[in-house]
Amino acid sequence: EAQVTQNPRYLITVTGKKLTVTCSQNMNHEYMSWYRQDPGLGLRQIYYSMNVEVTDKGDVPEGYKVSRKEKRNFPLILESPSPNQTSLYFCASSWRQTYEQYFGPGTRLTVT
Amino acid sequence: QKEVEQNSGPLSVPEGAIASLNCTYSDRGSQSFFWYRQYSGKSPELIMSIYSNGDKEDGRFTAQLNKASQYVSLLIRDSQPSDSATYLCAVRVYGGSARQLTFGSGTQLTVLP
Numbered sequence: 001e002a003q004v005t006q007n008p009r010y011l012i013t014v015t016g017k018k019l020t021v022t023c024s025q026n027m028n029h030e031y032m033s034w035y036r037q038d039p040g041l042g043l044r045q046i047y048y049s050m051n052v053e054v055t056d057k058g059d060v061p062e063g064y065k066v067s068r069k070e071k072r073n074f075p076l077i078l079e080s081p082s083p084n085q086t087s088l089y090f091c092a093s094s095w096r097q098t099y100e101q102y103f104g105p106g107t108r109l110t111v112t
Numbered sequence: 113q114k115e116v117e118q119n120s121g122p123l124s125v126p127e128g129a130i131a132s133l134n135c136t137y138s139d140r141g142s143q144s145f146f147w148y149r150q151y152s153g154k155s156p157e158l159i160m161s162i163y164s165n166g167d168k169e170d171g172r173f174t175a176q177l178n179k180a181s182q183y184v185s186l187l188i189r190d191s192q193p194s195d196s197a198t199y200l201c202a203v204r205v206y207g208g209s210a211r212q213l214t215f216g217s218g219t220q221l222t223v224l225p
Contacts, residue, residue: 033213042217043156043200058212090155099144099204099213103155 002027004104006091012110013081021076021107023091030096032074033058034066036087037106043090049074050096081111115139116203118216126224131188133219135201138182144204145177145184149197150218156200160186191223 004025013019025032033048035058045058049068063085065077074093078085088108092101115138125131133147144163148156160175162168162184168175174187184203188195201216 035215040217043202043215045212045214048212056212059214098161100146100158100161101156101213103157106155 002102004091004093004102006089006104006107008107009105010108012112014112015082016080019078019081019109021078021089021091021109023074023076023104024072025074025091025093025102026072027093027102028071029093029102030071031099031101032068032091032093033101034064034074034076035090035092036060036085037090038087046076046089078109081109083111085109086111116201116214116216118199118201118219120217121220122222123219124222124224125191127191127193129191129223131191131195131221131223133186133188133199133201133221134183135185135203135216136183137201137203137214139203139205140179140182141205142179142182142203143206145175146202146204146213147173147175147184147186148200148202148215149195150200151197159199188221191221193223193225196222 007022030051034046035043044060047066049055091104094101147160150156162175162177172189176185198218200218
């Protein structure tokens with residue numbers, strides 16, 4: 001089954017404790033992206049990757065890091081989480097020709 | 113400036129009616145346009161993509177694009193209660209390194225039985 005998976009689905013953590021949210025896709029897509037979704041602000045792009053070892057900032061990259069060492073994986077790293085990073089996070093992937101994105105199930109992160 | 117605007121709604125239509133959702137964008141370099149549906153608590157799901165001016169139909173859904181006026185719309189014919197969801201418009205801007213998607217904040221649609 002073609003899918004994008006994210007782990008964990010739910011996470012409660014404390015300020016400053018480093019965390020990683022994993023994202024994996026099995027469709028051999030070149031393009032992968034991370035979004036956060038907040039009430040009233042919609043989906044905002046954090047980082048995206050056009051291919052292995054190629055990443056770039058989206059609209060709200062501050063406080064986040066990403067890496068793309070393998071085509072299928074695109075982890076999101078919060079080195080020192082803060083309460084304003086409490087949000088619903090989505091990973092997505094697509095073919096680079098179309099950008100028709102498939103979304104993962106989401107990760108609800110709470111930083112206290 | 114990459115900005116995508118949608119009426120937040122809520123938009124209510126009776127079952128069987130046509131629901132019309134609109135989206136405007138500010139960047140004339142926009143190349144690709146997408147409509148996603150998002151049920152409460154779920155992830156966005158692609159409904160339609162449109163790349164050139166005019167209409168594109170898929171079942172009960174029709175996307176309309178007018179690049180001169182910088183708007184894209186989604187029509188849902190014979191609306192069903194199962195269409196009740198938030199509809200997100202997304203725009204891809206191509207230019208330099210700005211090959212990224214920008215989403216509108218969504219329009220909440222309720223189809224009344």
